[in-house]
Amino acid sequence: MKKVQQLLEWLKKHPAPALAAEPTLNAASGVDRRNFLRNSALGGLSLGLMFDGKTEQEMEFITQKVKRDSKPSELKITDLRIAVLQGVPFSSPIIRIDTNQGLVGWGEVRDGASPNYALMLKSRLLGKNPCNVEKIFKEIRQFAGHSRAAGGVCGVEMALWDLAGKAYNVPAYQLLGGKYRDHVRLYADTPEGKDYTDFAKNMELRRKQGYTWLKMDFGIQMLVNEPGALVGANGWNVRNQWSDNGAQKLGNYAQTKHPFTRIQVTPKGIDKLAQHVSKVREIVGYDTPLCADHFGHFDVNTAIQIGRAMDPFRLAWLEDLVPWFYHDQWKQISDAIDTPTLTGEDIFGKEEFIKLIDAKAVDMIHPDLASSGGLLETKKIGDYAEEKGIPMAMHFAGSPICMMANVHCAAATENFVALEHHGVDVAGWEDIVTGIKPIVEQGFVKVPDKPGLGVELNEEAAKKFLKKGATWFAPTDSWNTRDSADREWS
The missing domain is CATH 3.20.20.120 (Enolase-like C-terminal domain)
Incomplete structure (x- = not known):
């Protein structure tokens, strides 16, 4: 038990990304660090201790079979916020879509376009499963015009693929059918x-x-x-x-x-x-x-x-x-x-x-x-x-x-x-x-x-580009309520 205590102390000082950030190791999925360690002590943990005090190697070994993806069928969009960056090289509104499982999806409104093109879509996204990318795209594409007017729809679509890839633990290109080039x-x-x-x-x-x-x-x-x-x-x-x-x-x-x-x-x-x-x-x-x-x-x-x-x-x-x-x-x-x-x-x-x-x-x-x-x-x-x-x-x-x-x-x-x-x-x-x-x-x-x-997104570095007068992912509750009937046919 001495090495178990060492690992517990190490975890307090080093909240490992593989444990702290993964959606299967949080309250939403019913798995926490304490139960994980308790259950592992009888199996993988005891095997991991064979690394003779090399804590980094032990933690890598005992977590190698931990499930890394979320529960895609239960994933829901809970929020959409924006921070406008300037000089990258032009103006670029960055989209952040939050979910009920802690996954975050990143997208971007086209350079020089208004962030409102994305914000007005929020009420049409809340509660939806972001993994249904094409279905959601078909529902919101009516709000896209040519050039910058398409920036909101396209930026949201980027963030949905980011979320879907994270939910299924695969790169976005794999969801598009695989890659032709490295x-x-x-x-x-x-x-x-x-x-x-x-x-x-x-x-x-x-x-x-x-x-x-x-x-x-x-x-x-x-x-x-x-x-x-x-x-x-x-x-x-x-x-x-x-x-x-x-x-x-x-x-x-x-x-x-x-x-x-x-x-x-x-x-x-x-x-x-x-x-x-x-x-x-x-x-x-x-x-x-x-x-x-x-x-x-x-x-x-x-x-x-x-x-x-x-x-x-x-x-x-x-x-x-x-x-x-x-x-x-x-x-x-x-x-x-x-x-x-x-x-x-x-x-x-x-x-x-x-x-x-x-x-x-x-x-x-x-x-x-x-x-x-x-x-x-x-x-x-x-x-x-x-x-x-x-x-x-x-x-x-x-x-x-x-x-x-x-x-x-x-x-x-x-x-x-x-x-x-x-x-x-x-x-x-x-x-x-x-x-x-x-x-x-x-x-x-x-x-x-x-x-x-x-x-x-690297917040520390990205904030250096924050547009003067803009806020950093401020609440967008005023965009939560849908106020129109969107059907395009009768």
Whole structure:
């Protein structure tokens, strides 16, 4: 009994995660530490004592057959709360879903989206079994729009897969049908620098970091101060592609769909863009895939002219030349140029991707899992594209929680090629979670085999990114009551 007492003393000083955190070893499942030790004393515990006082080895031995999963059929959602992180690299509302068995599921609303998109779903989740992921998704998907408006539904779906994986003690990819790969390839943006020499240094840094796929931004915003390069640009704030502010007499450039600005690029402007890409390609070399984004708002004719000028440089793709819903215009562009075309980061649901694919409008698709529908819907999108011979890259610009949701989906989808990483240069980004370290290694992420998404929020590190004025997972009782009839049919 002397060694039993030693173990009891050790447990007081070291509350082991395998005992303290596992839902089968708590009041909800009817098993506590005292009964566990008492029952084990006659069997496994006595065998464990053969390690001659090596307490760590003894505890590992006697708990090796302890059931690690919860009681999935009795699991219920009890709460949903949110903490908004800033600068990861953008604004990212983190979702925490609590359950009656102590399991916690983590999700994330898409970058730049309102946390209210998720909070309004709380009353529709309380009391439900999170393991019924697809059923719940079908019930709440009516509240998702395209782009950021899908952020709540997709973020909740991530958290449900995290909970289901933890309940059944398997990684999320396993619940999606298994994995095609052990490592997920990343592609990274590269800061341009003040000149090409500076840019070359940045590119060399990316190589040392191990990235084997790179991305650059170039477009008509680079031509604003170039005389004779643009036609019709003077009435627009061409440098500002993103903000709702700054409208001029002709309107808000950022909020005006591409064909309606009537901005054109002259041959001089086209040559200037081609010279820029030529220099970048010379720096990068031709052994590394290089894709491009953020061209500006102009019509399909200009898009074709720019695309043809880029053909000699063998770019991996040209992204979002016109809005995704102009299928006919995308087909015009794709048919007219040799460089692959790509779009999709703002599309919600497989239905719109199917239309885009069936129209043979683009060469590749580019869903953002935090907008496209979460893990399962994005896998369905990828699977449909695969049947049609279309590869899938994935857009991503959030915290490690959302990245891991992407990693599990990418692992389970055969036609996946590369996942974006927008937070490469964010100090402390990897510390936001625990469970996998390092997350990114030589431009790849190793697919984790831990339950659920494979990571837990590291509160100490994550609080450093808490948005100014935001609260840390404050109570959300005001969202508990459902106040509408949601049925979509009569």
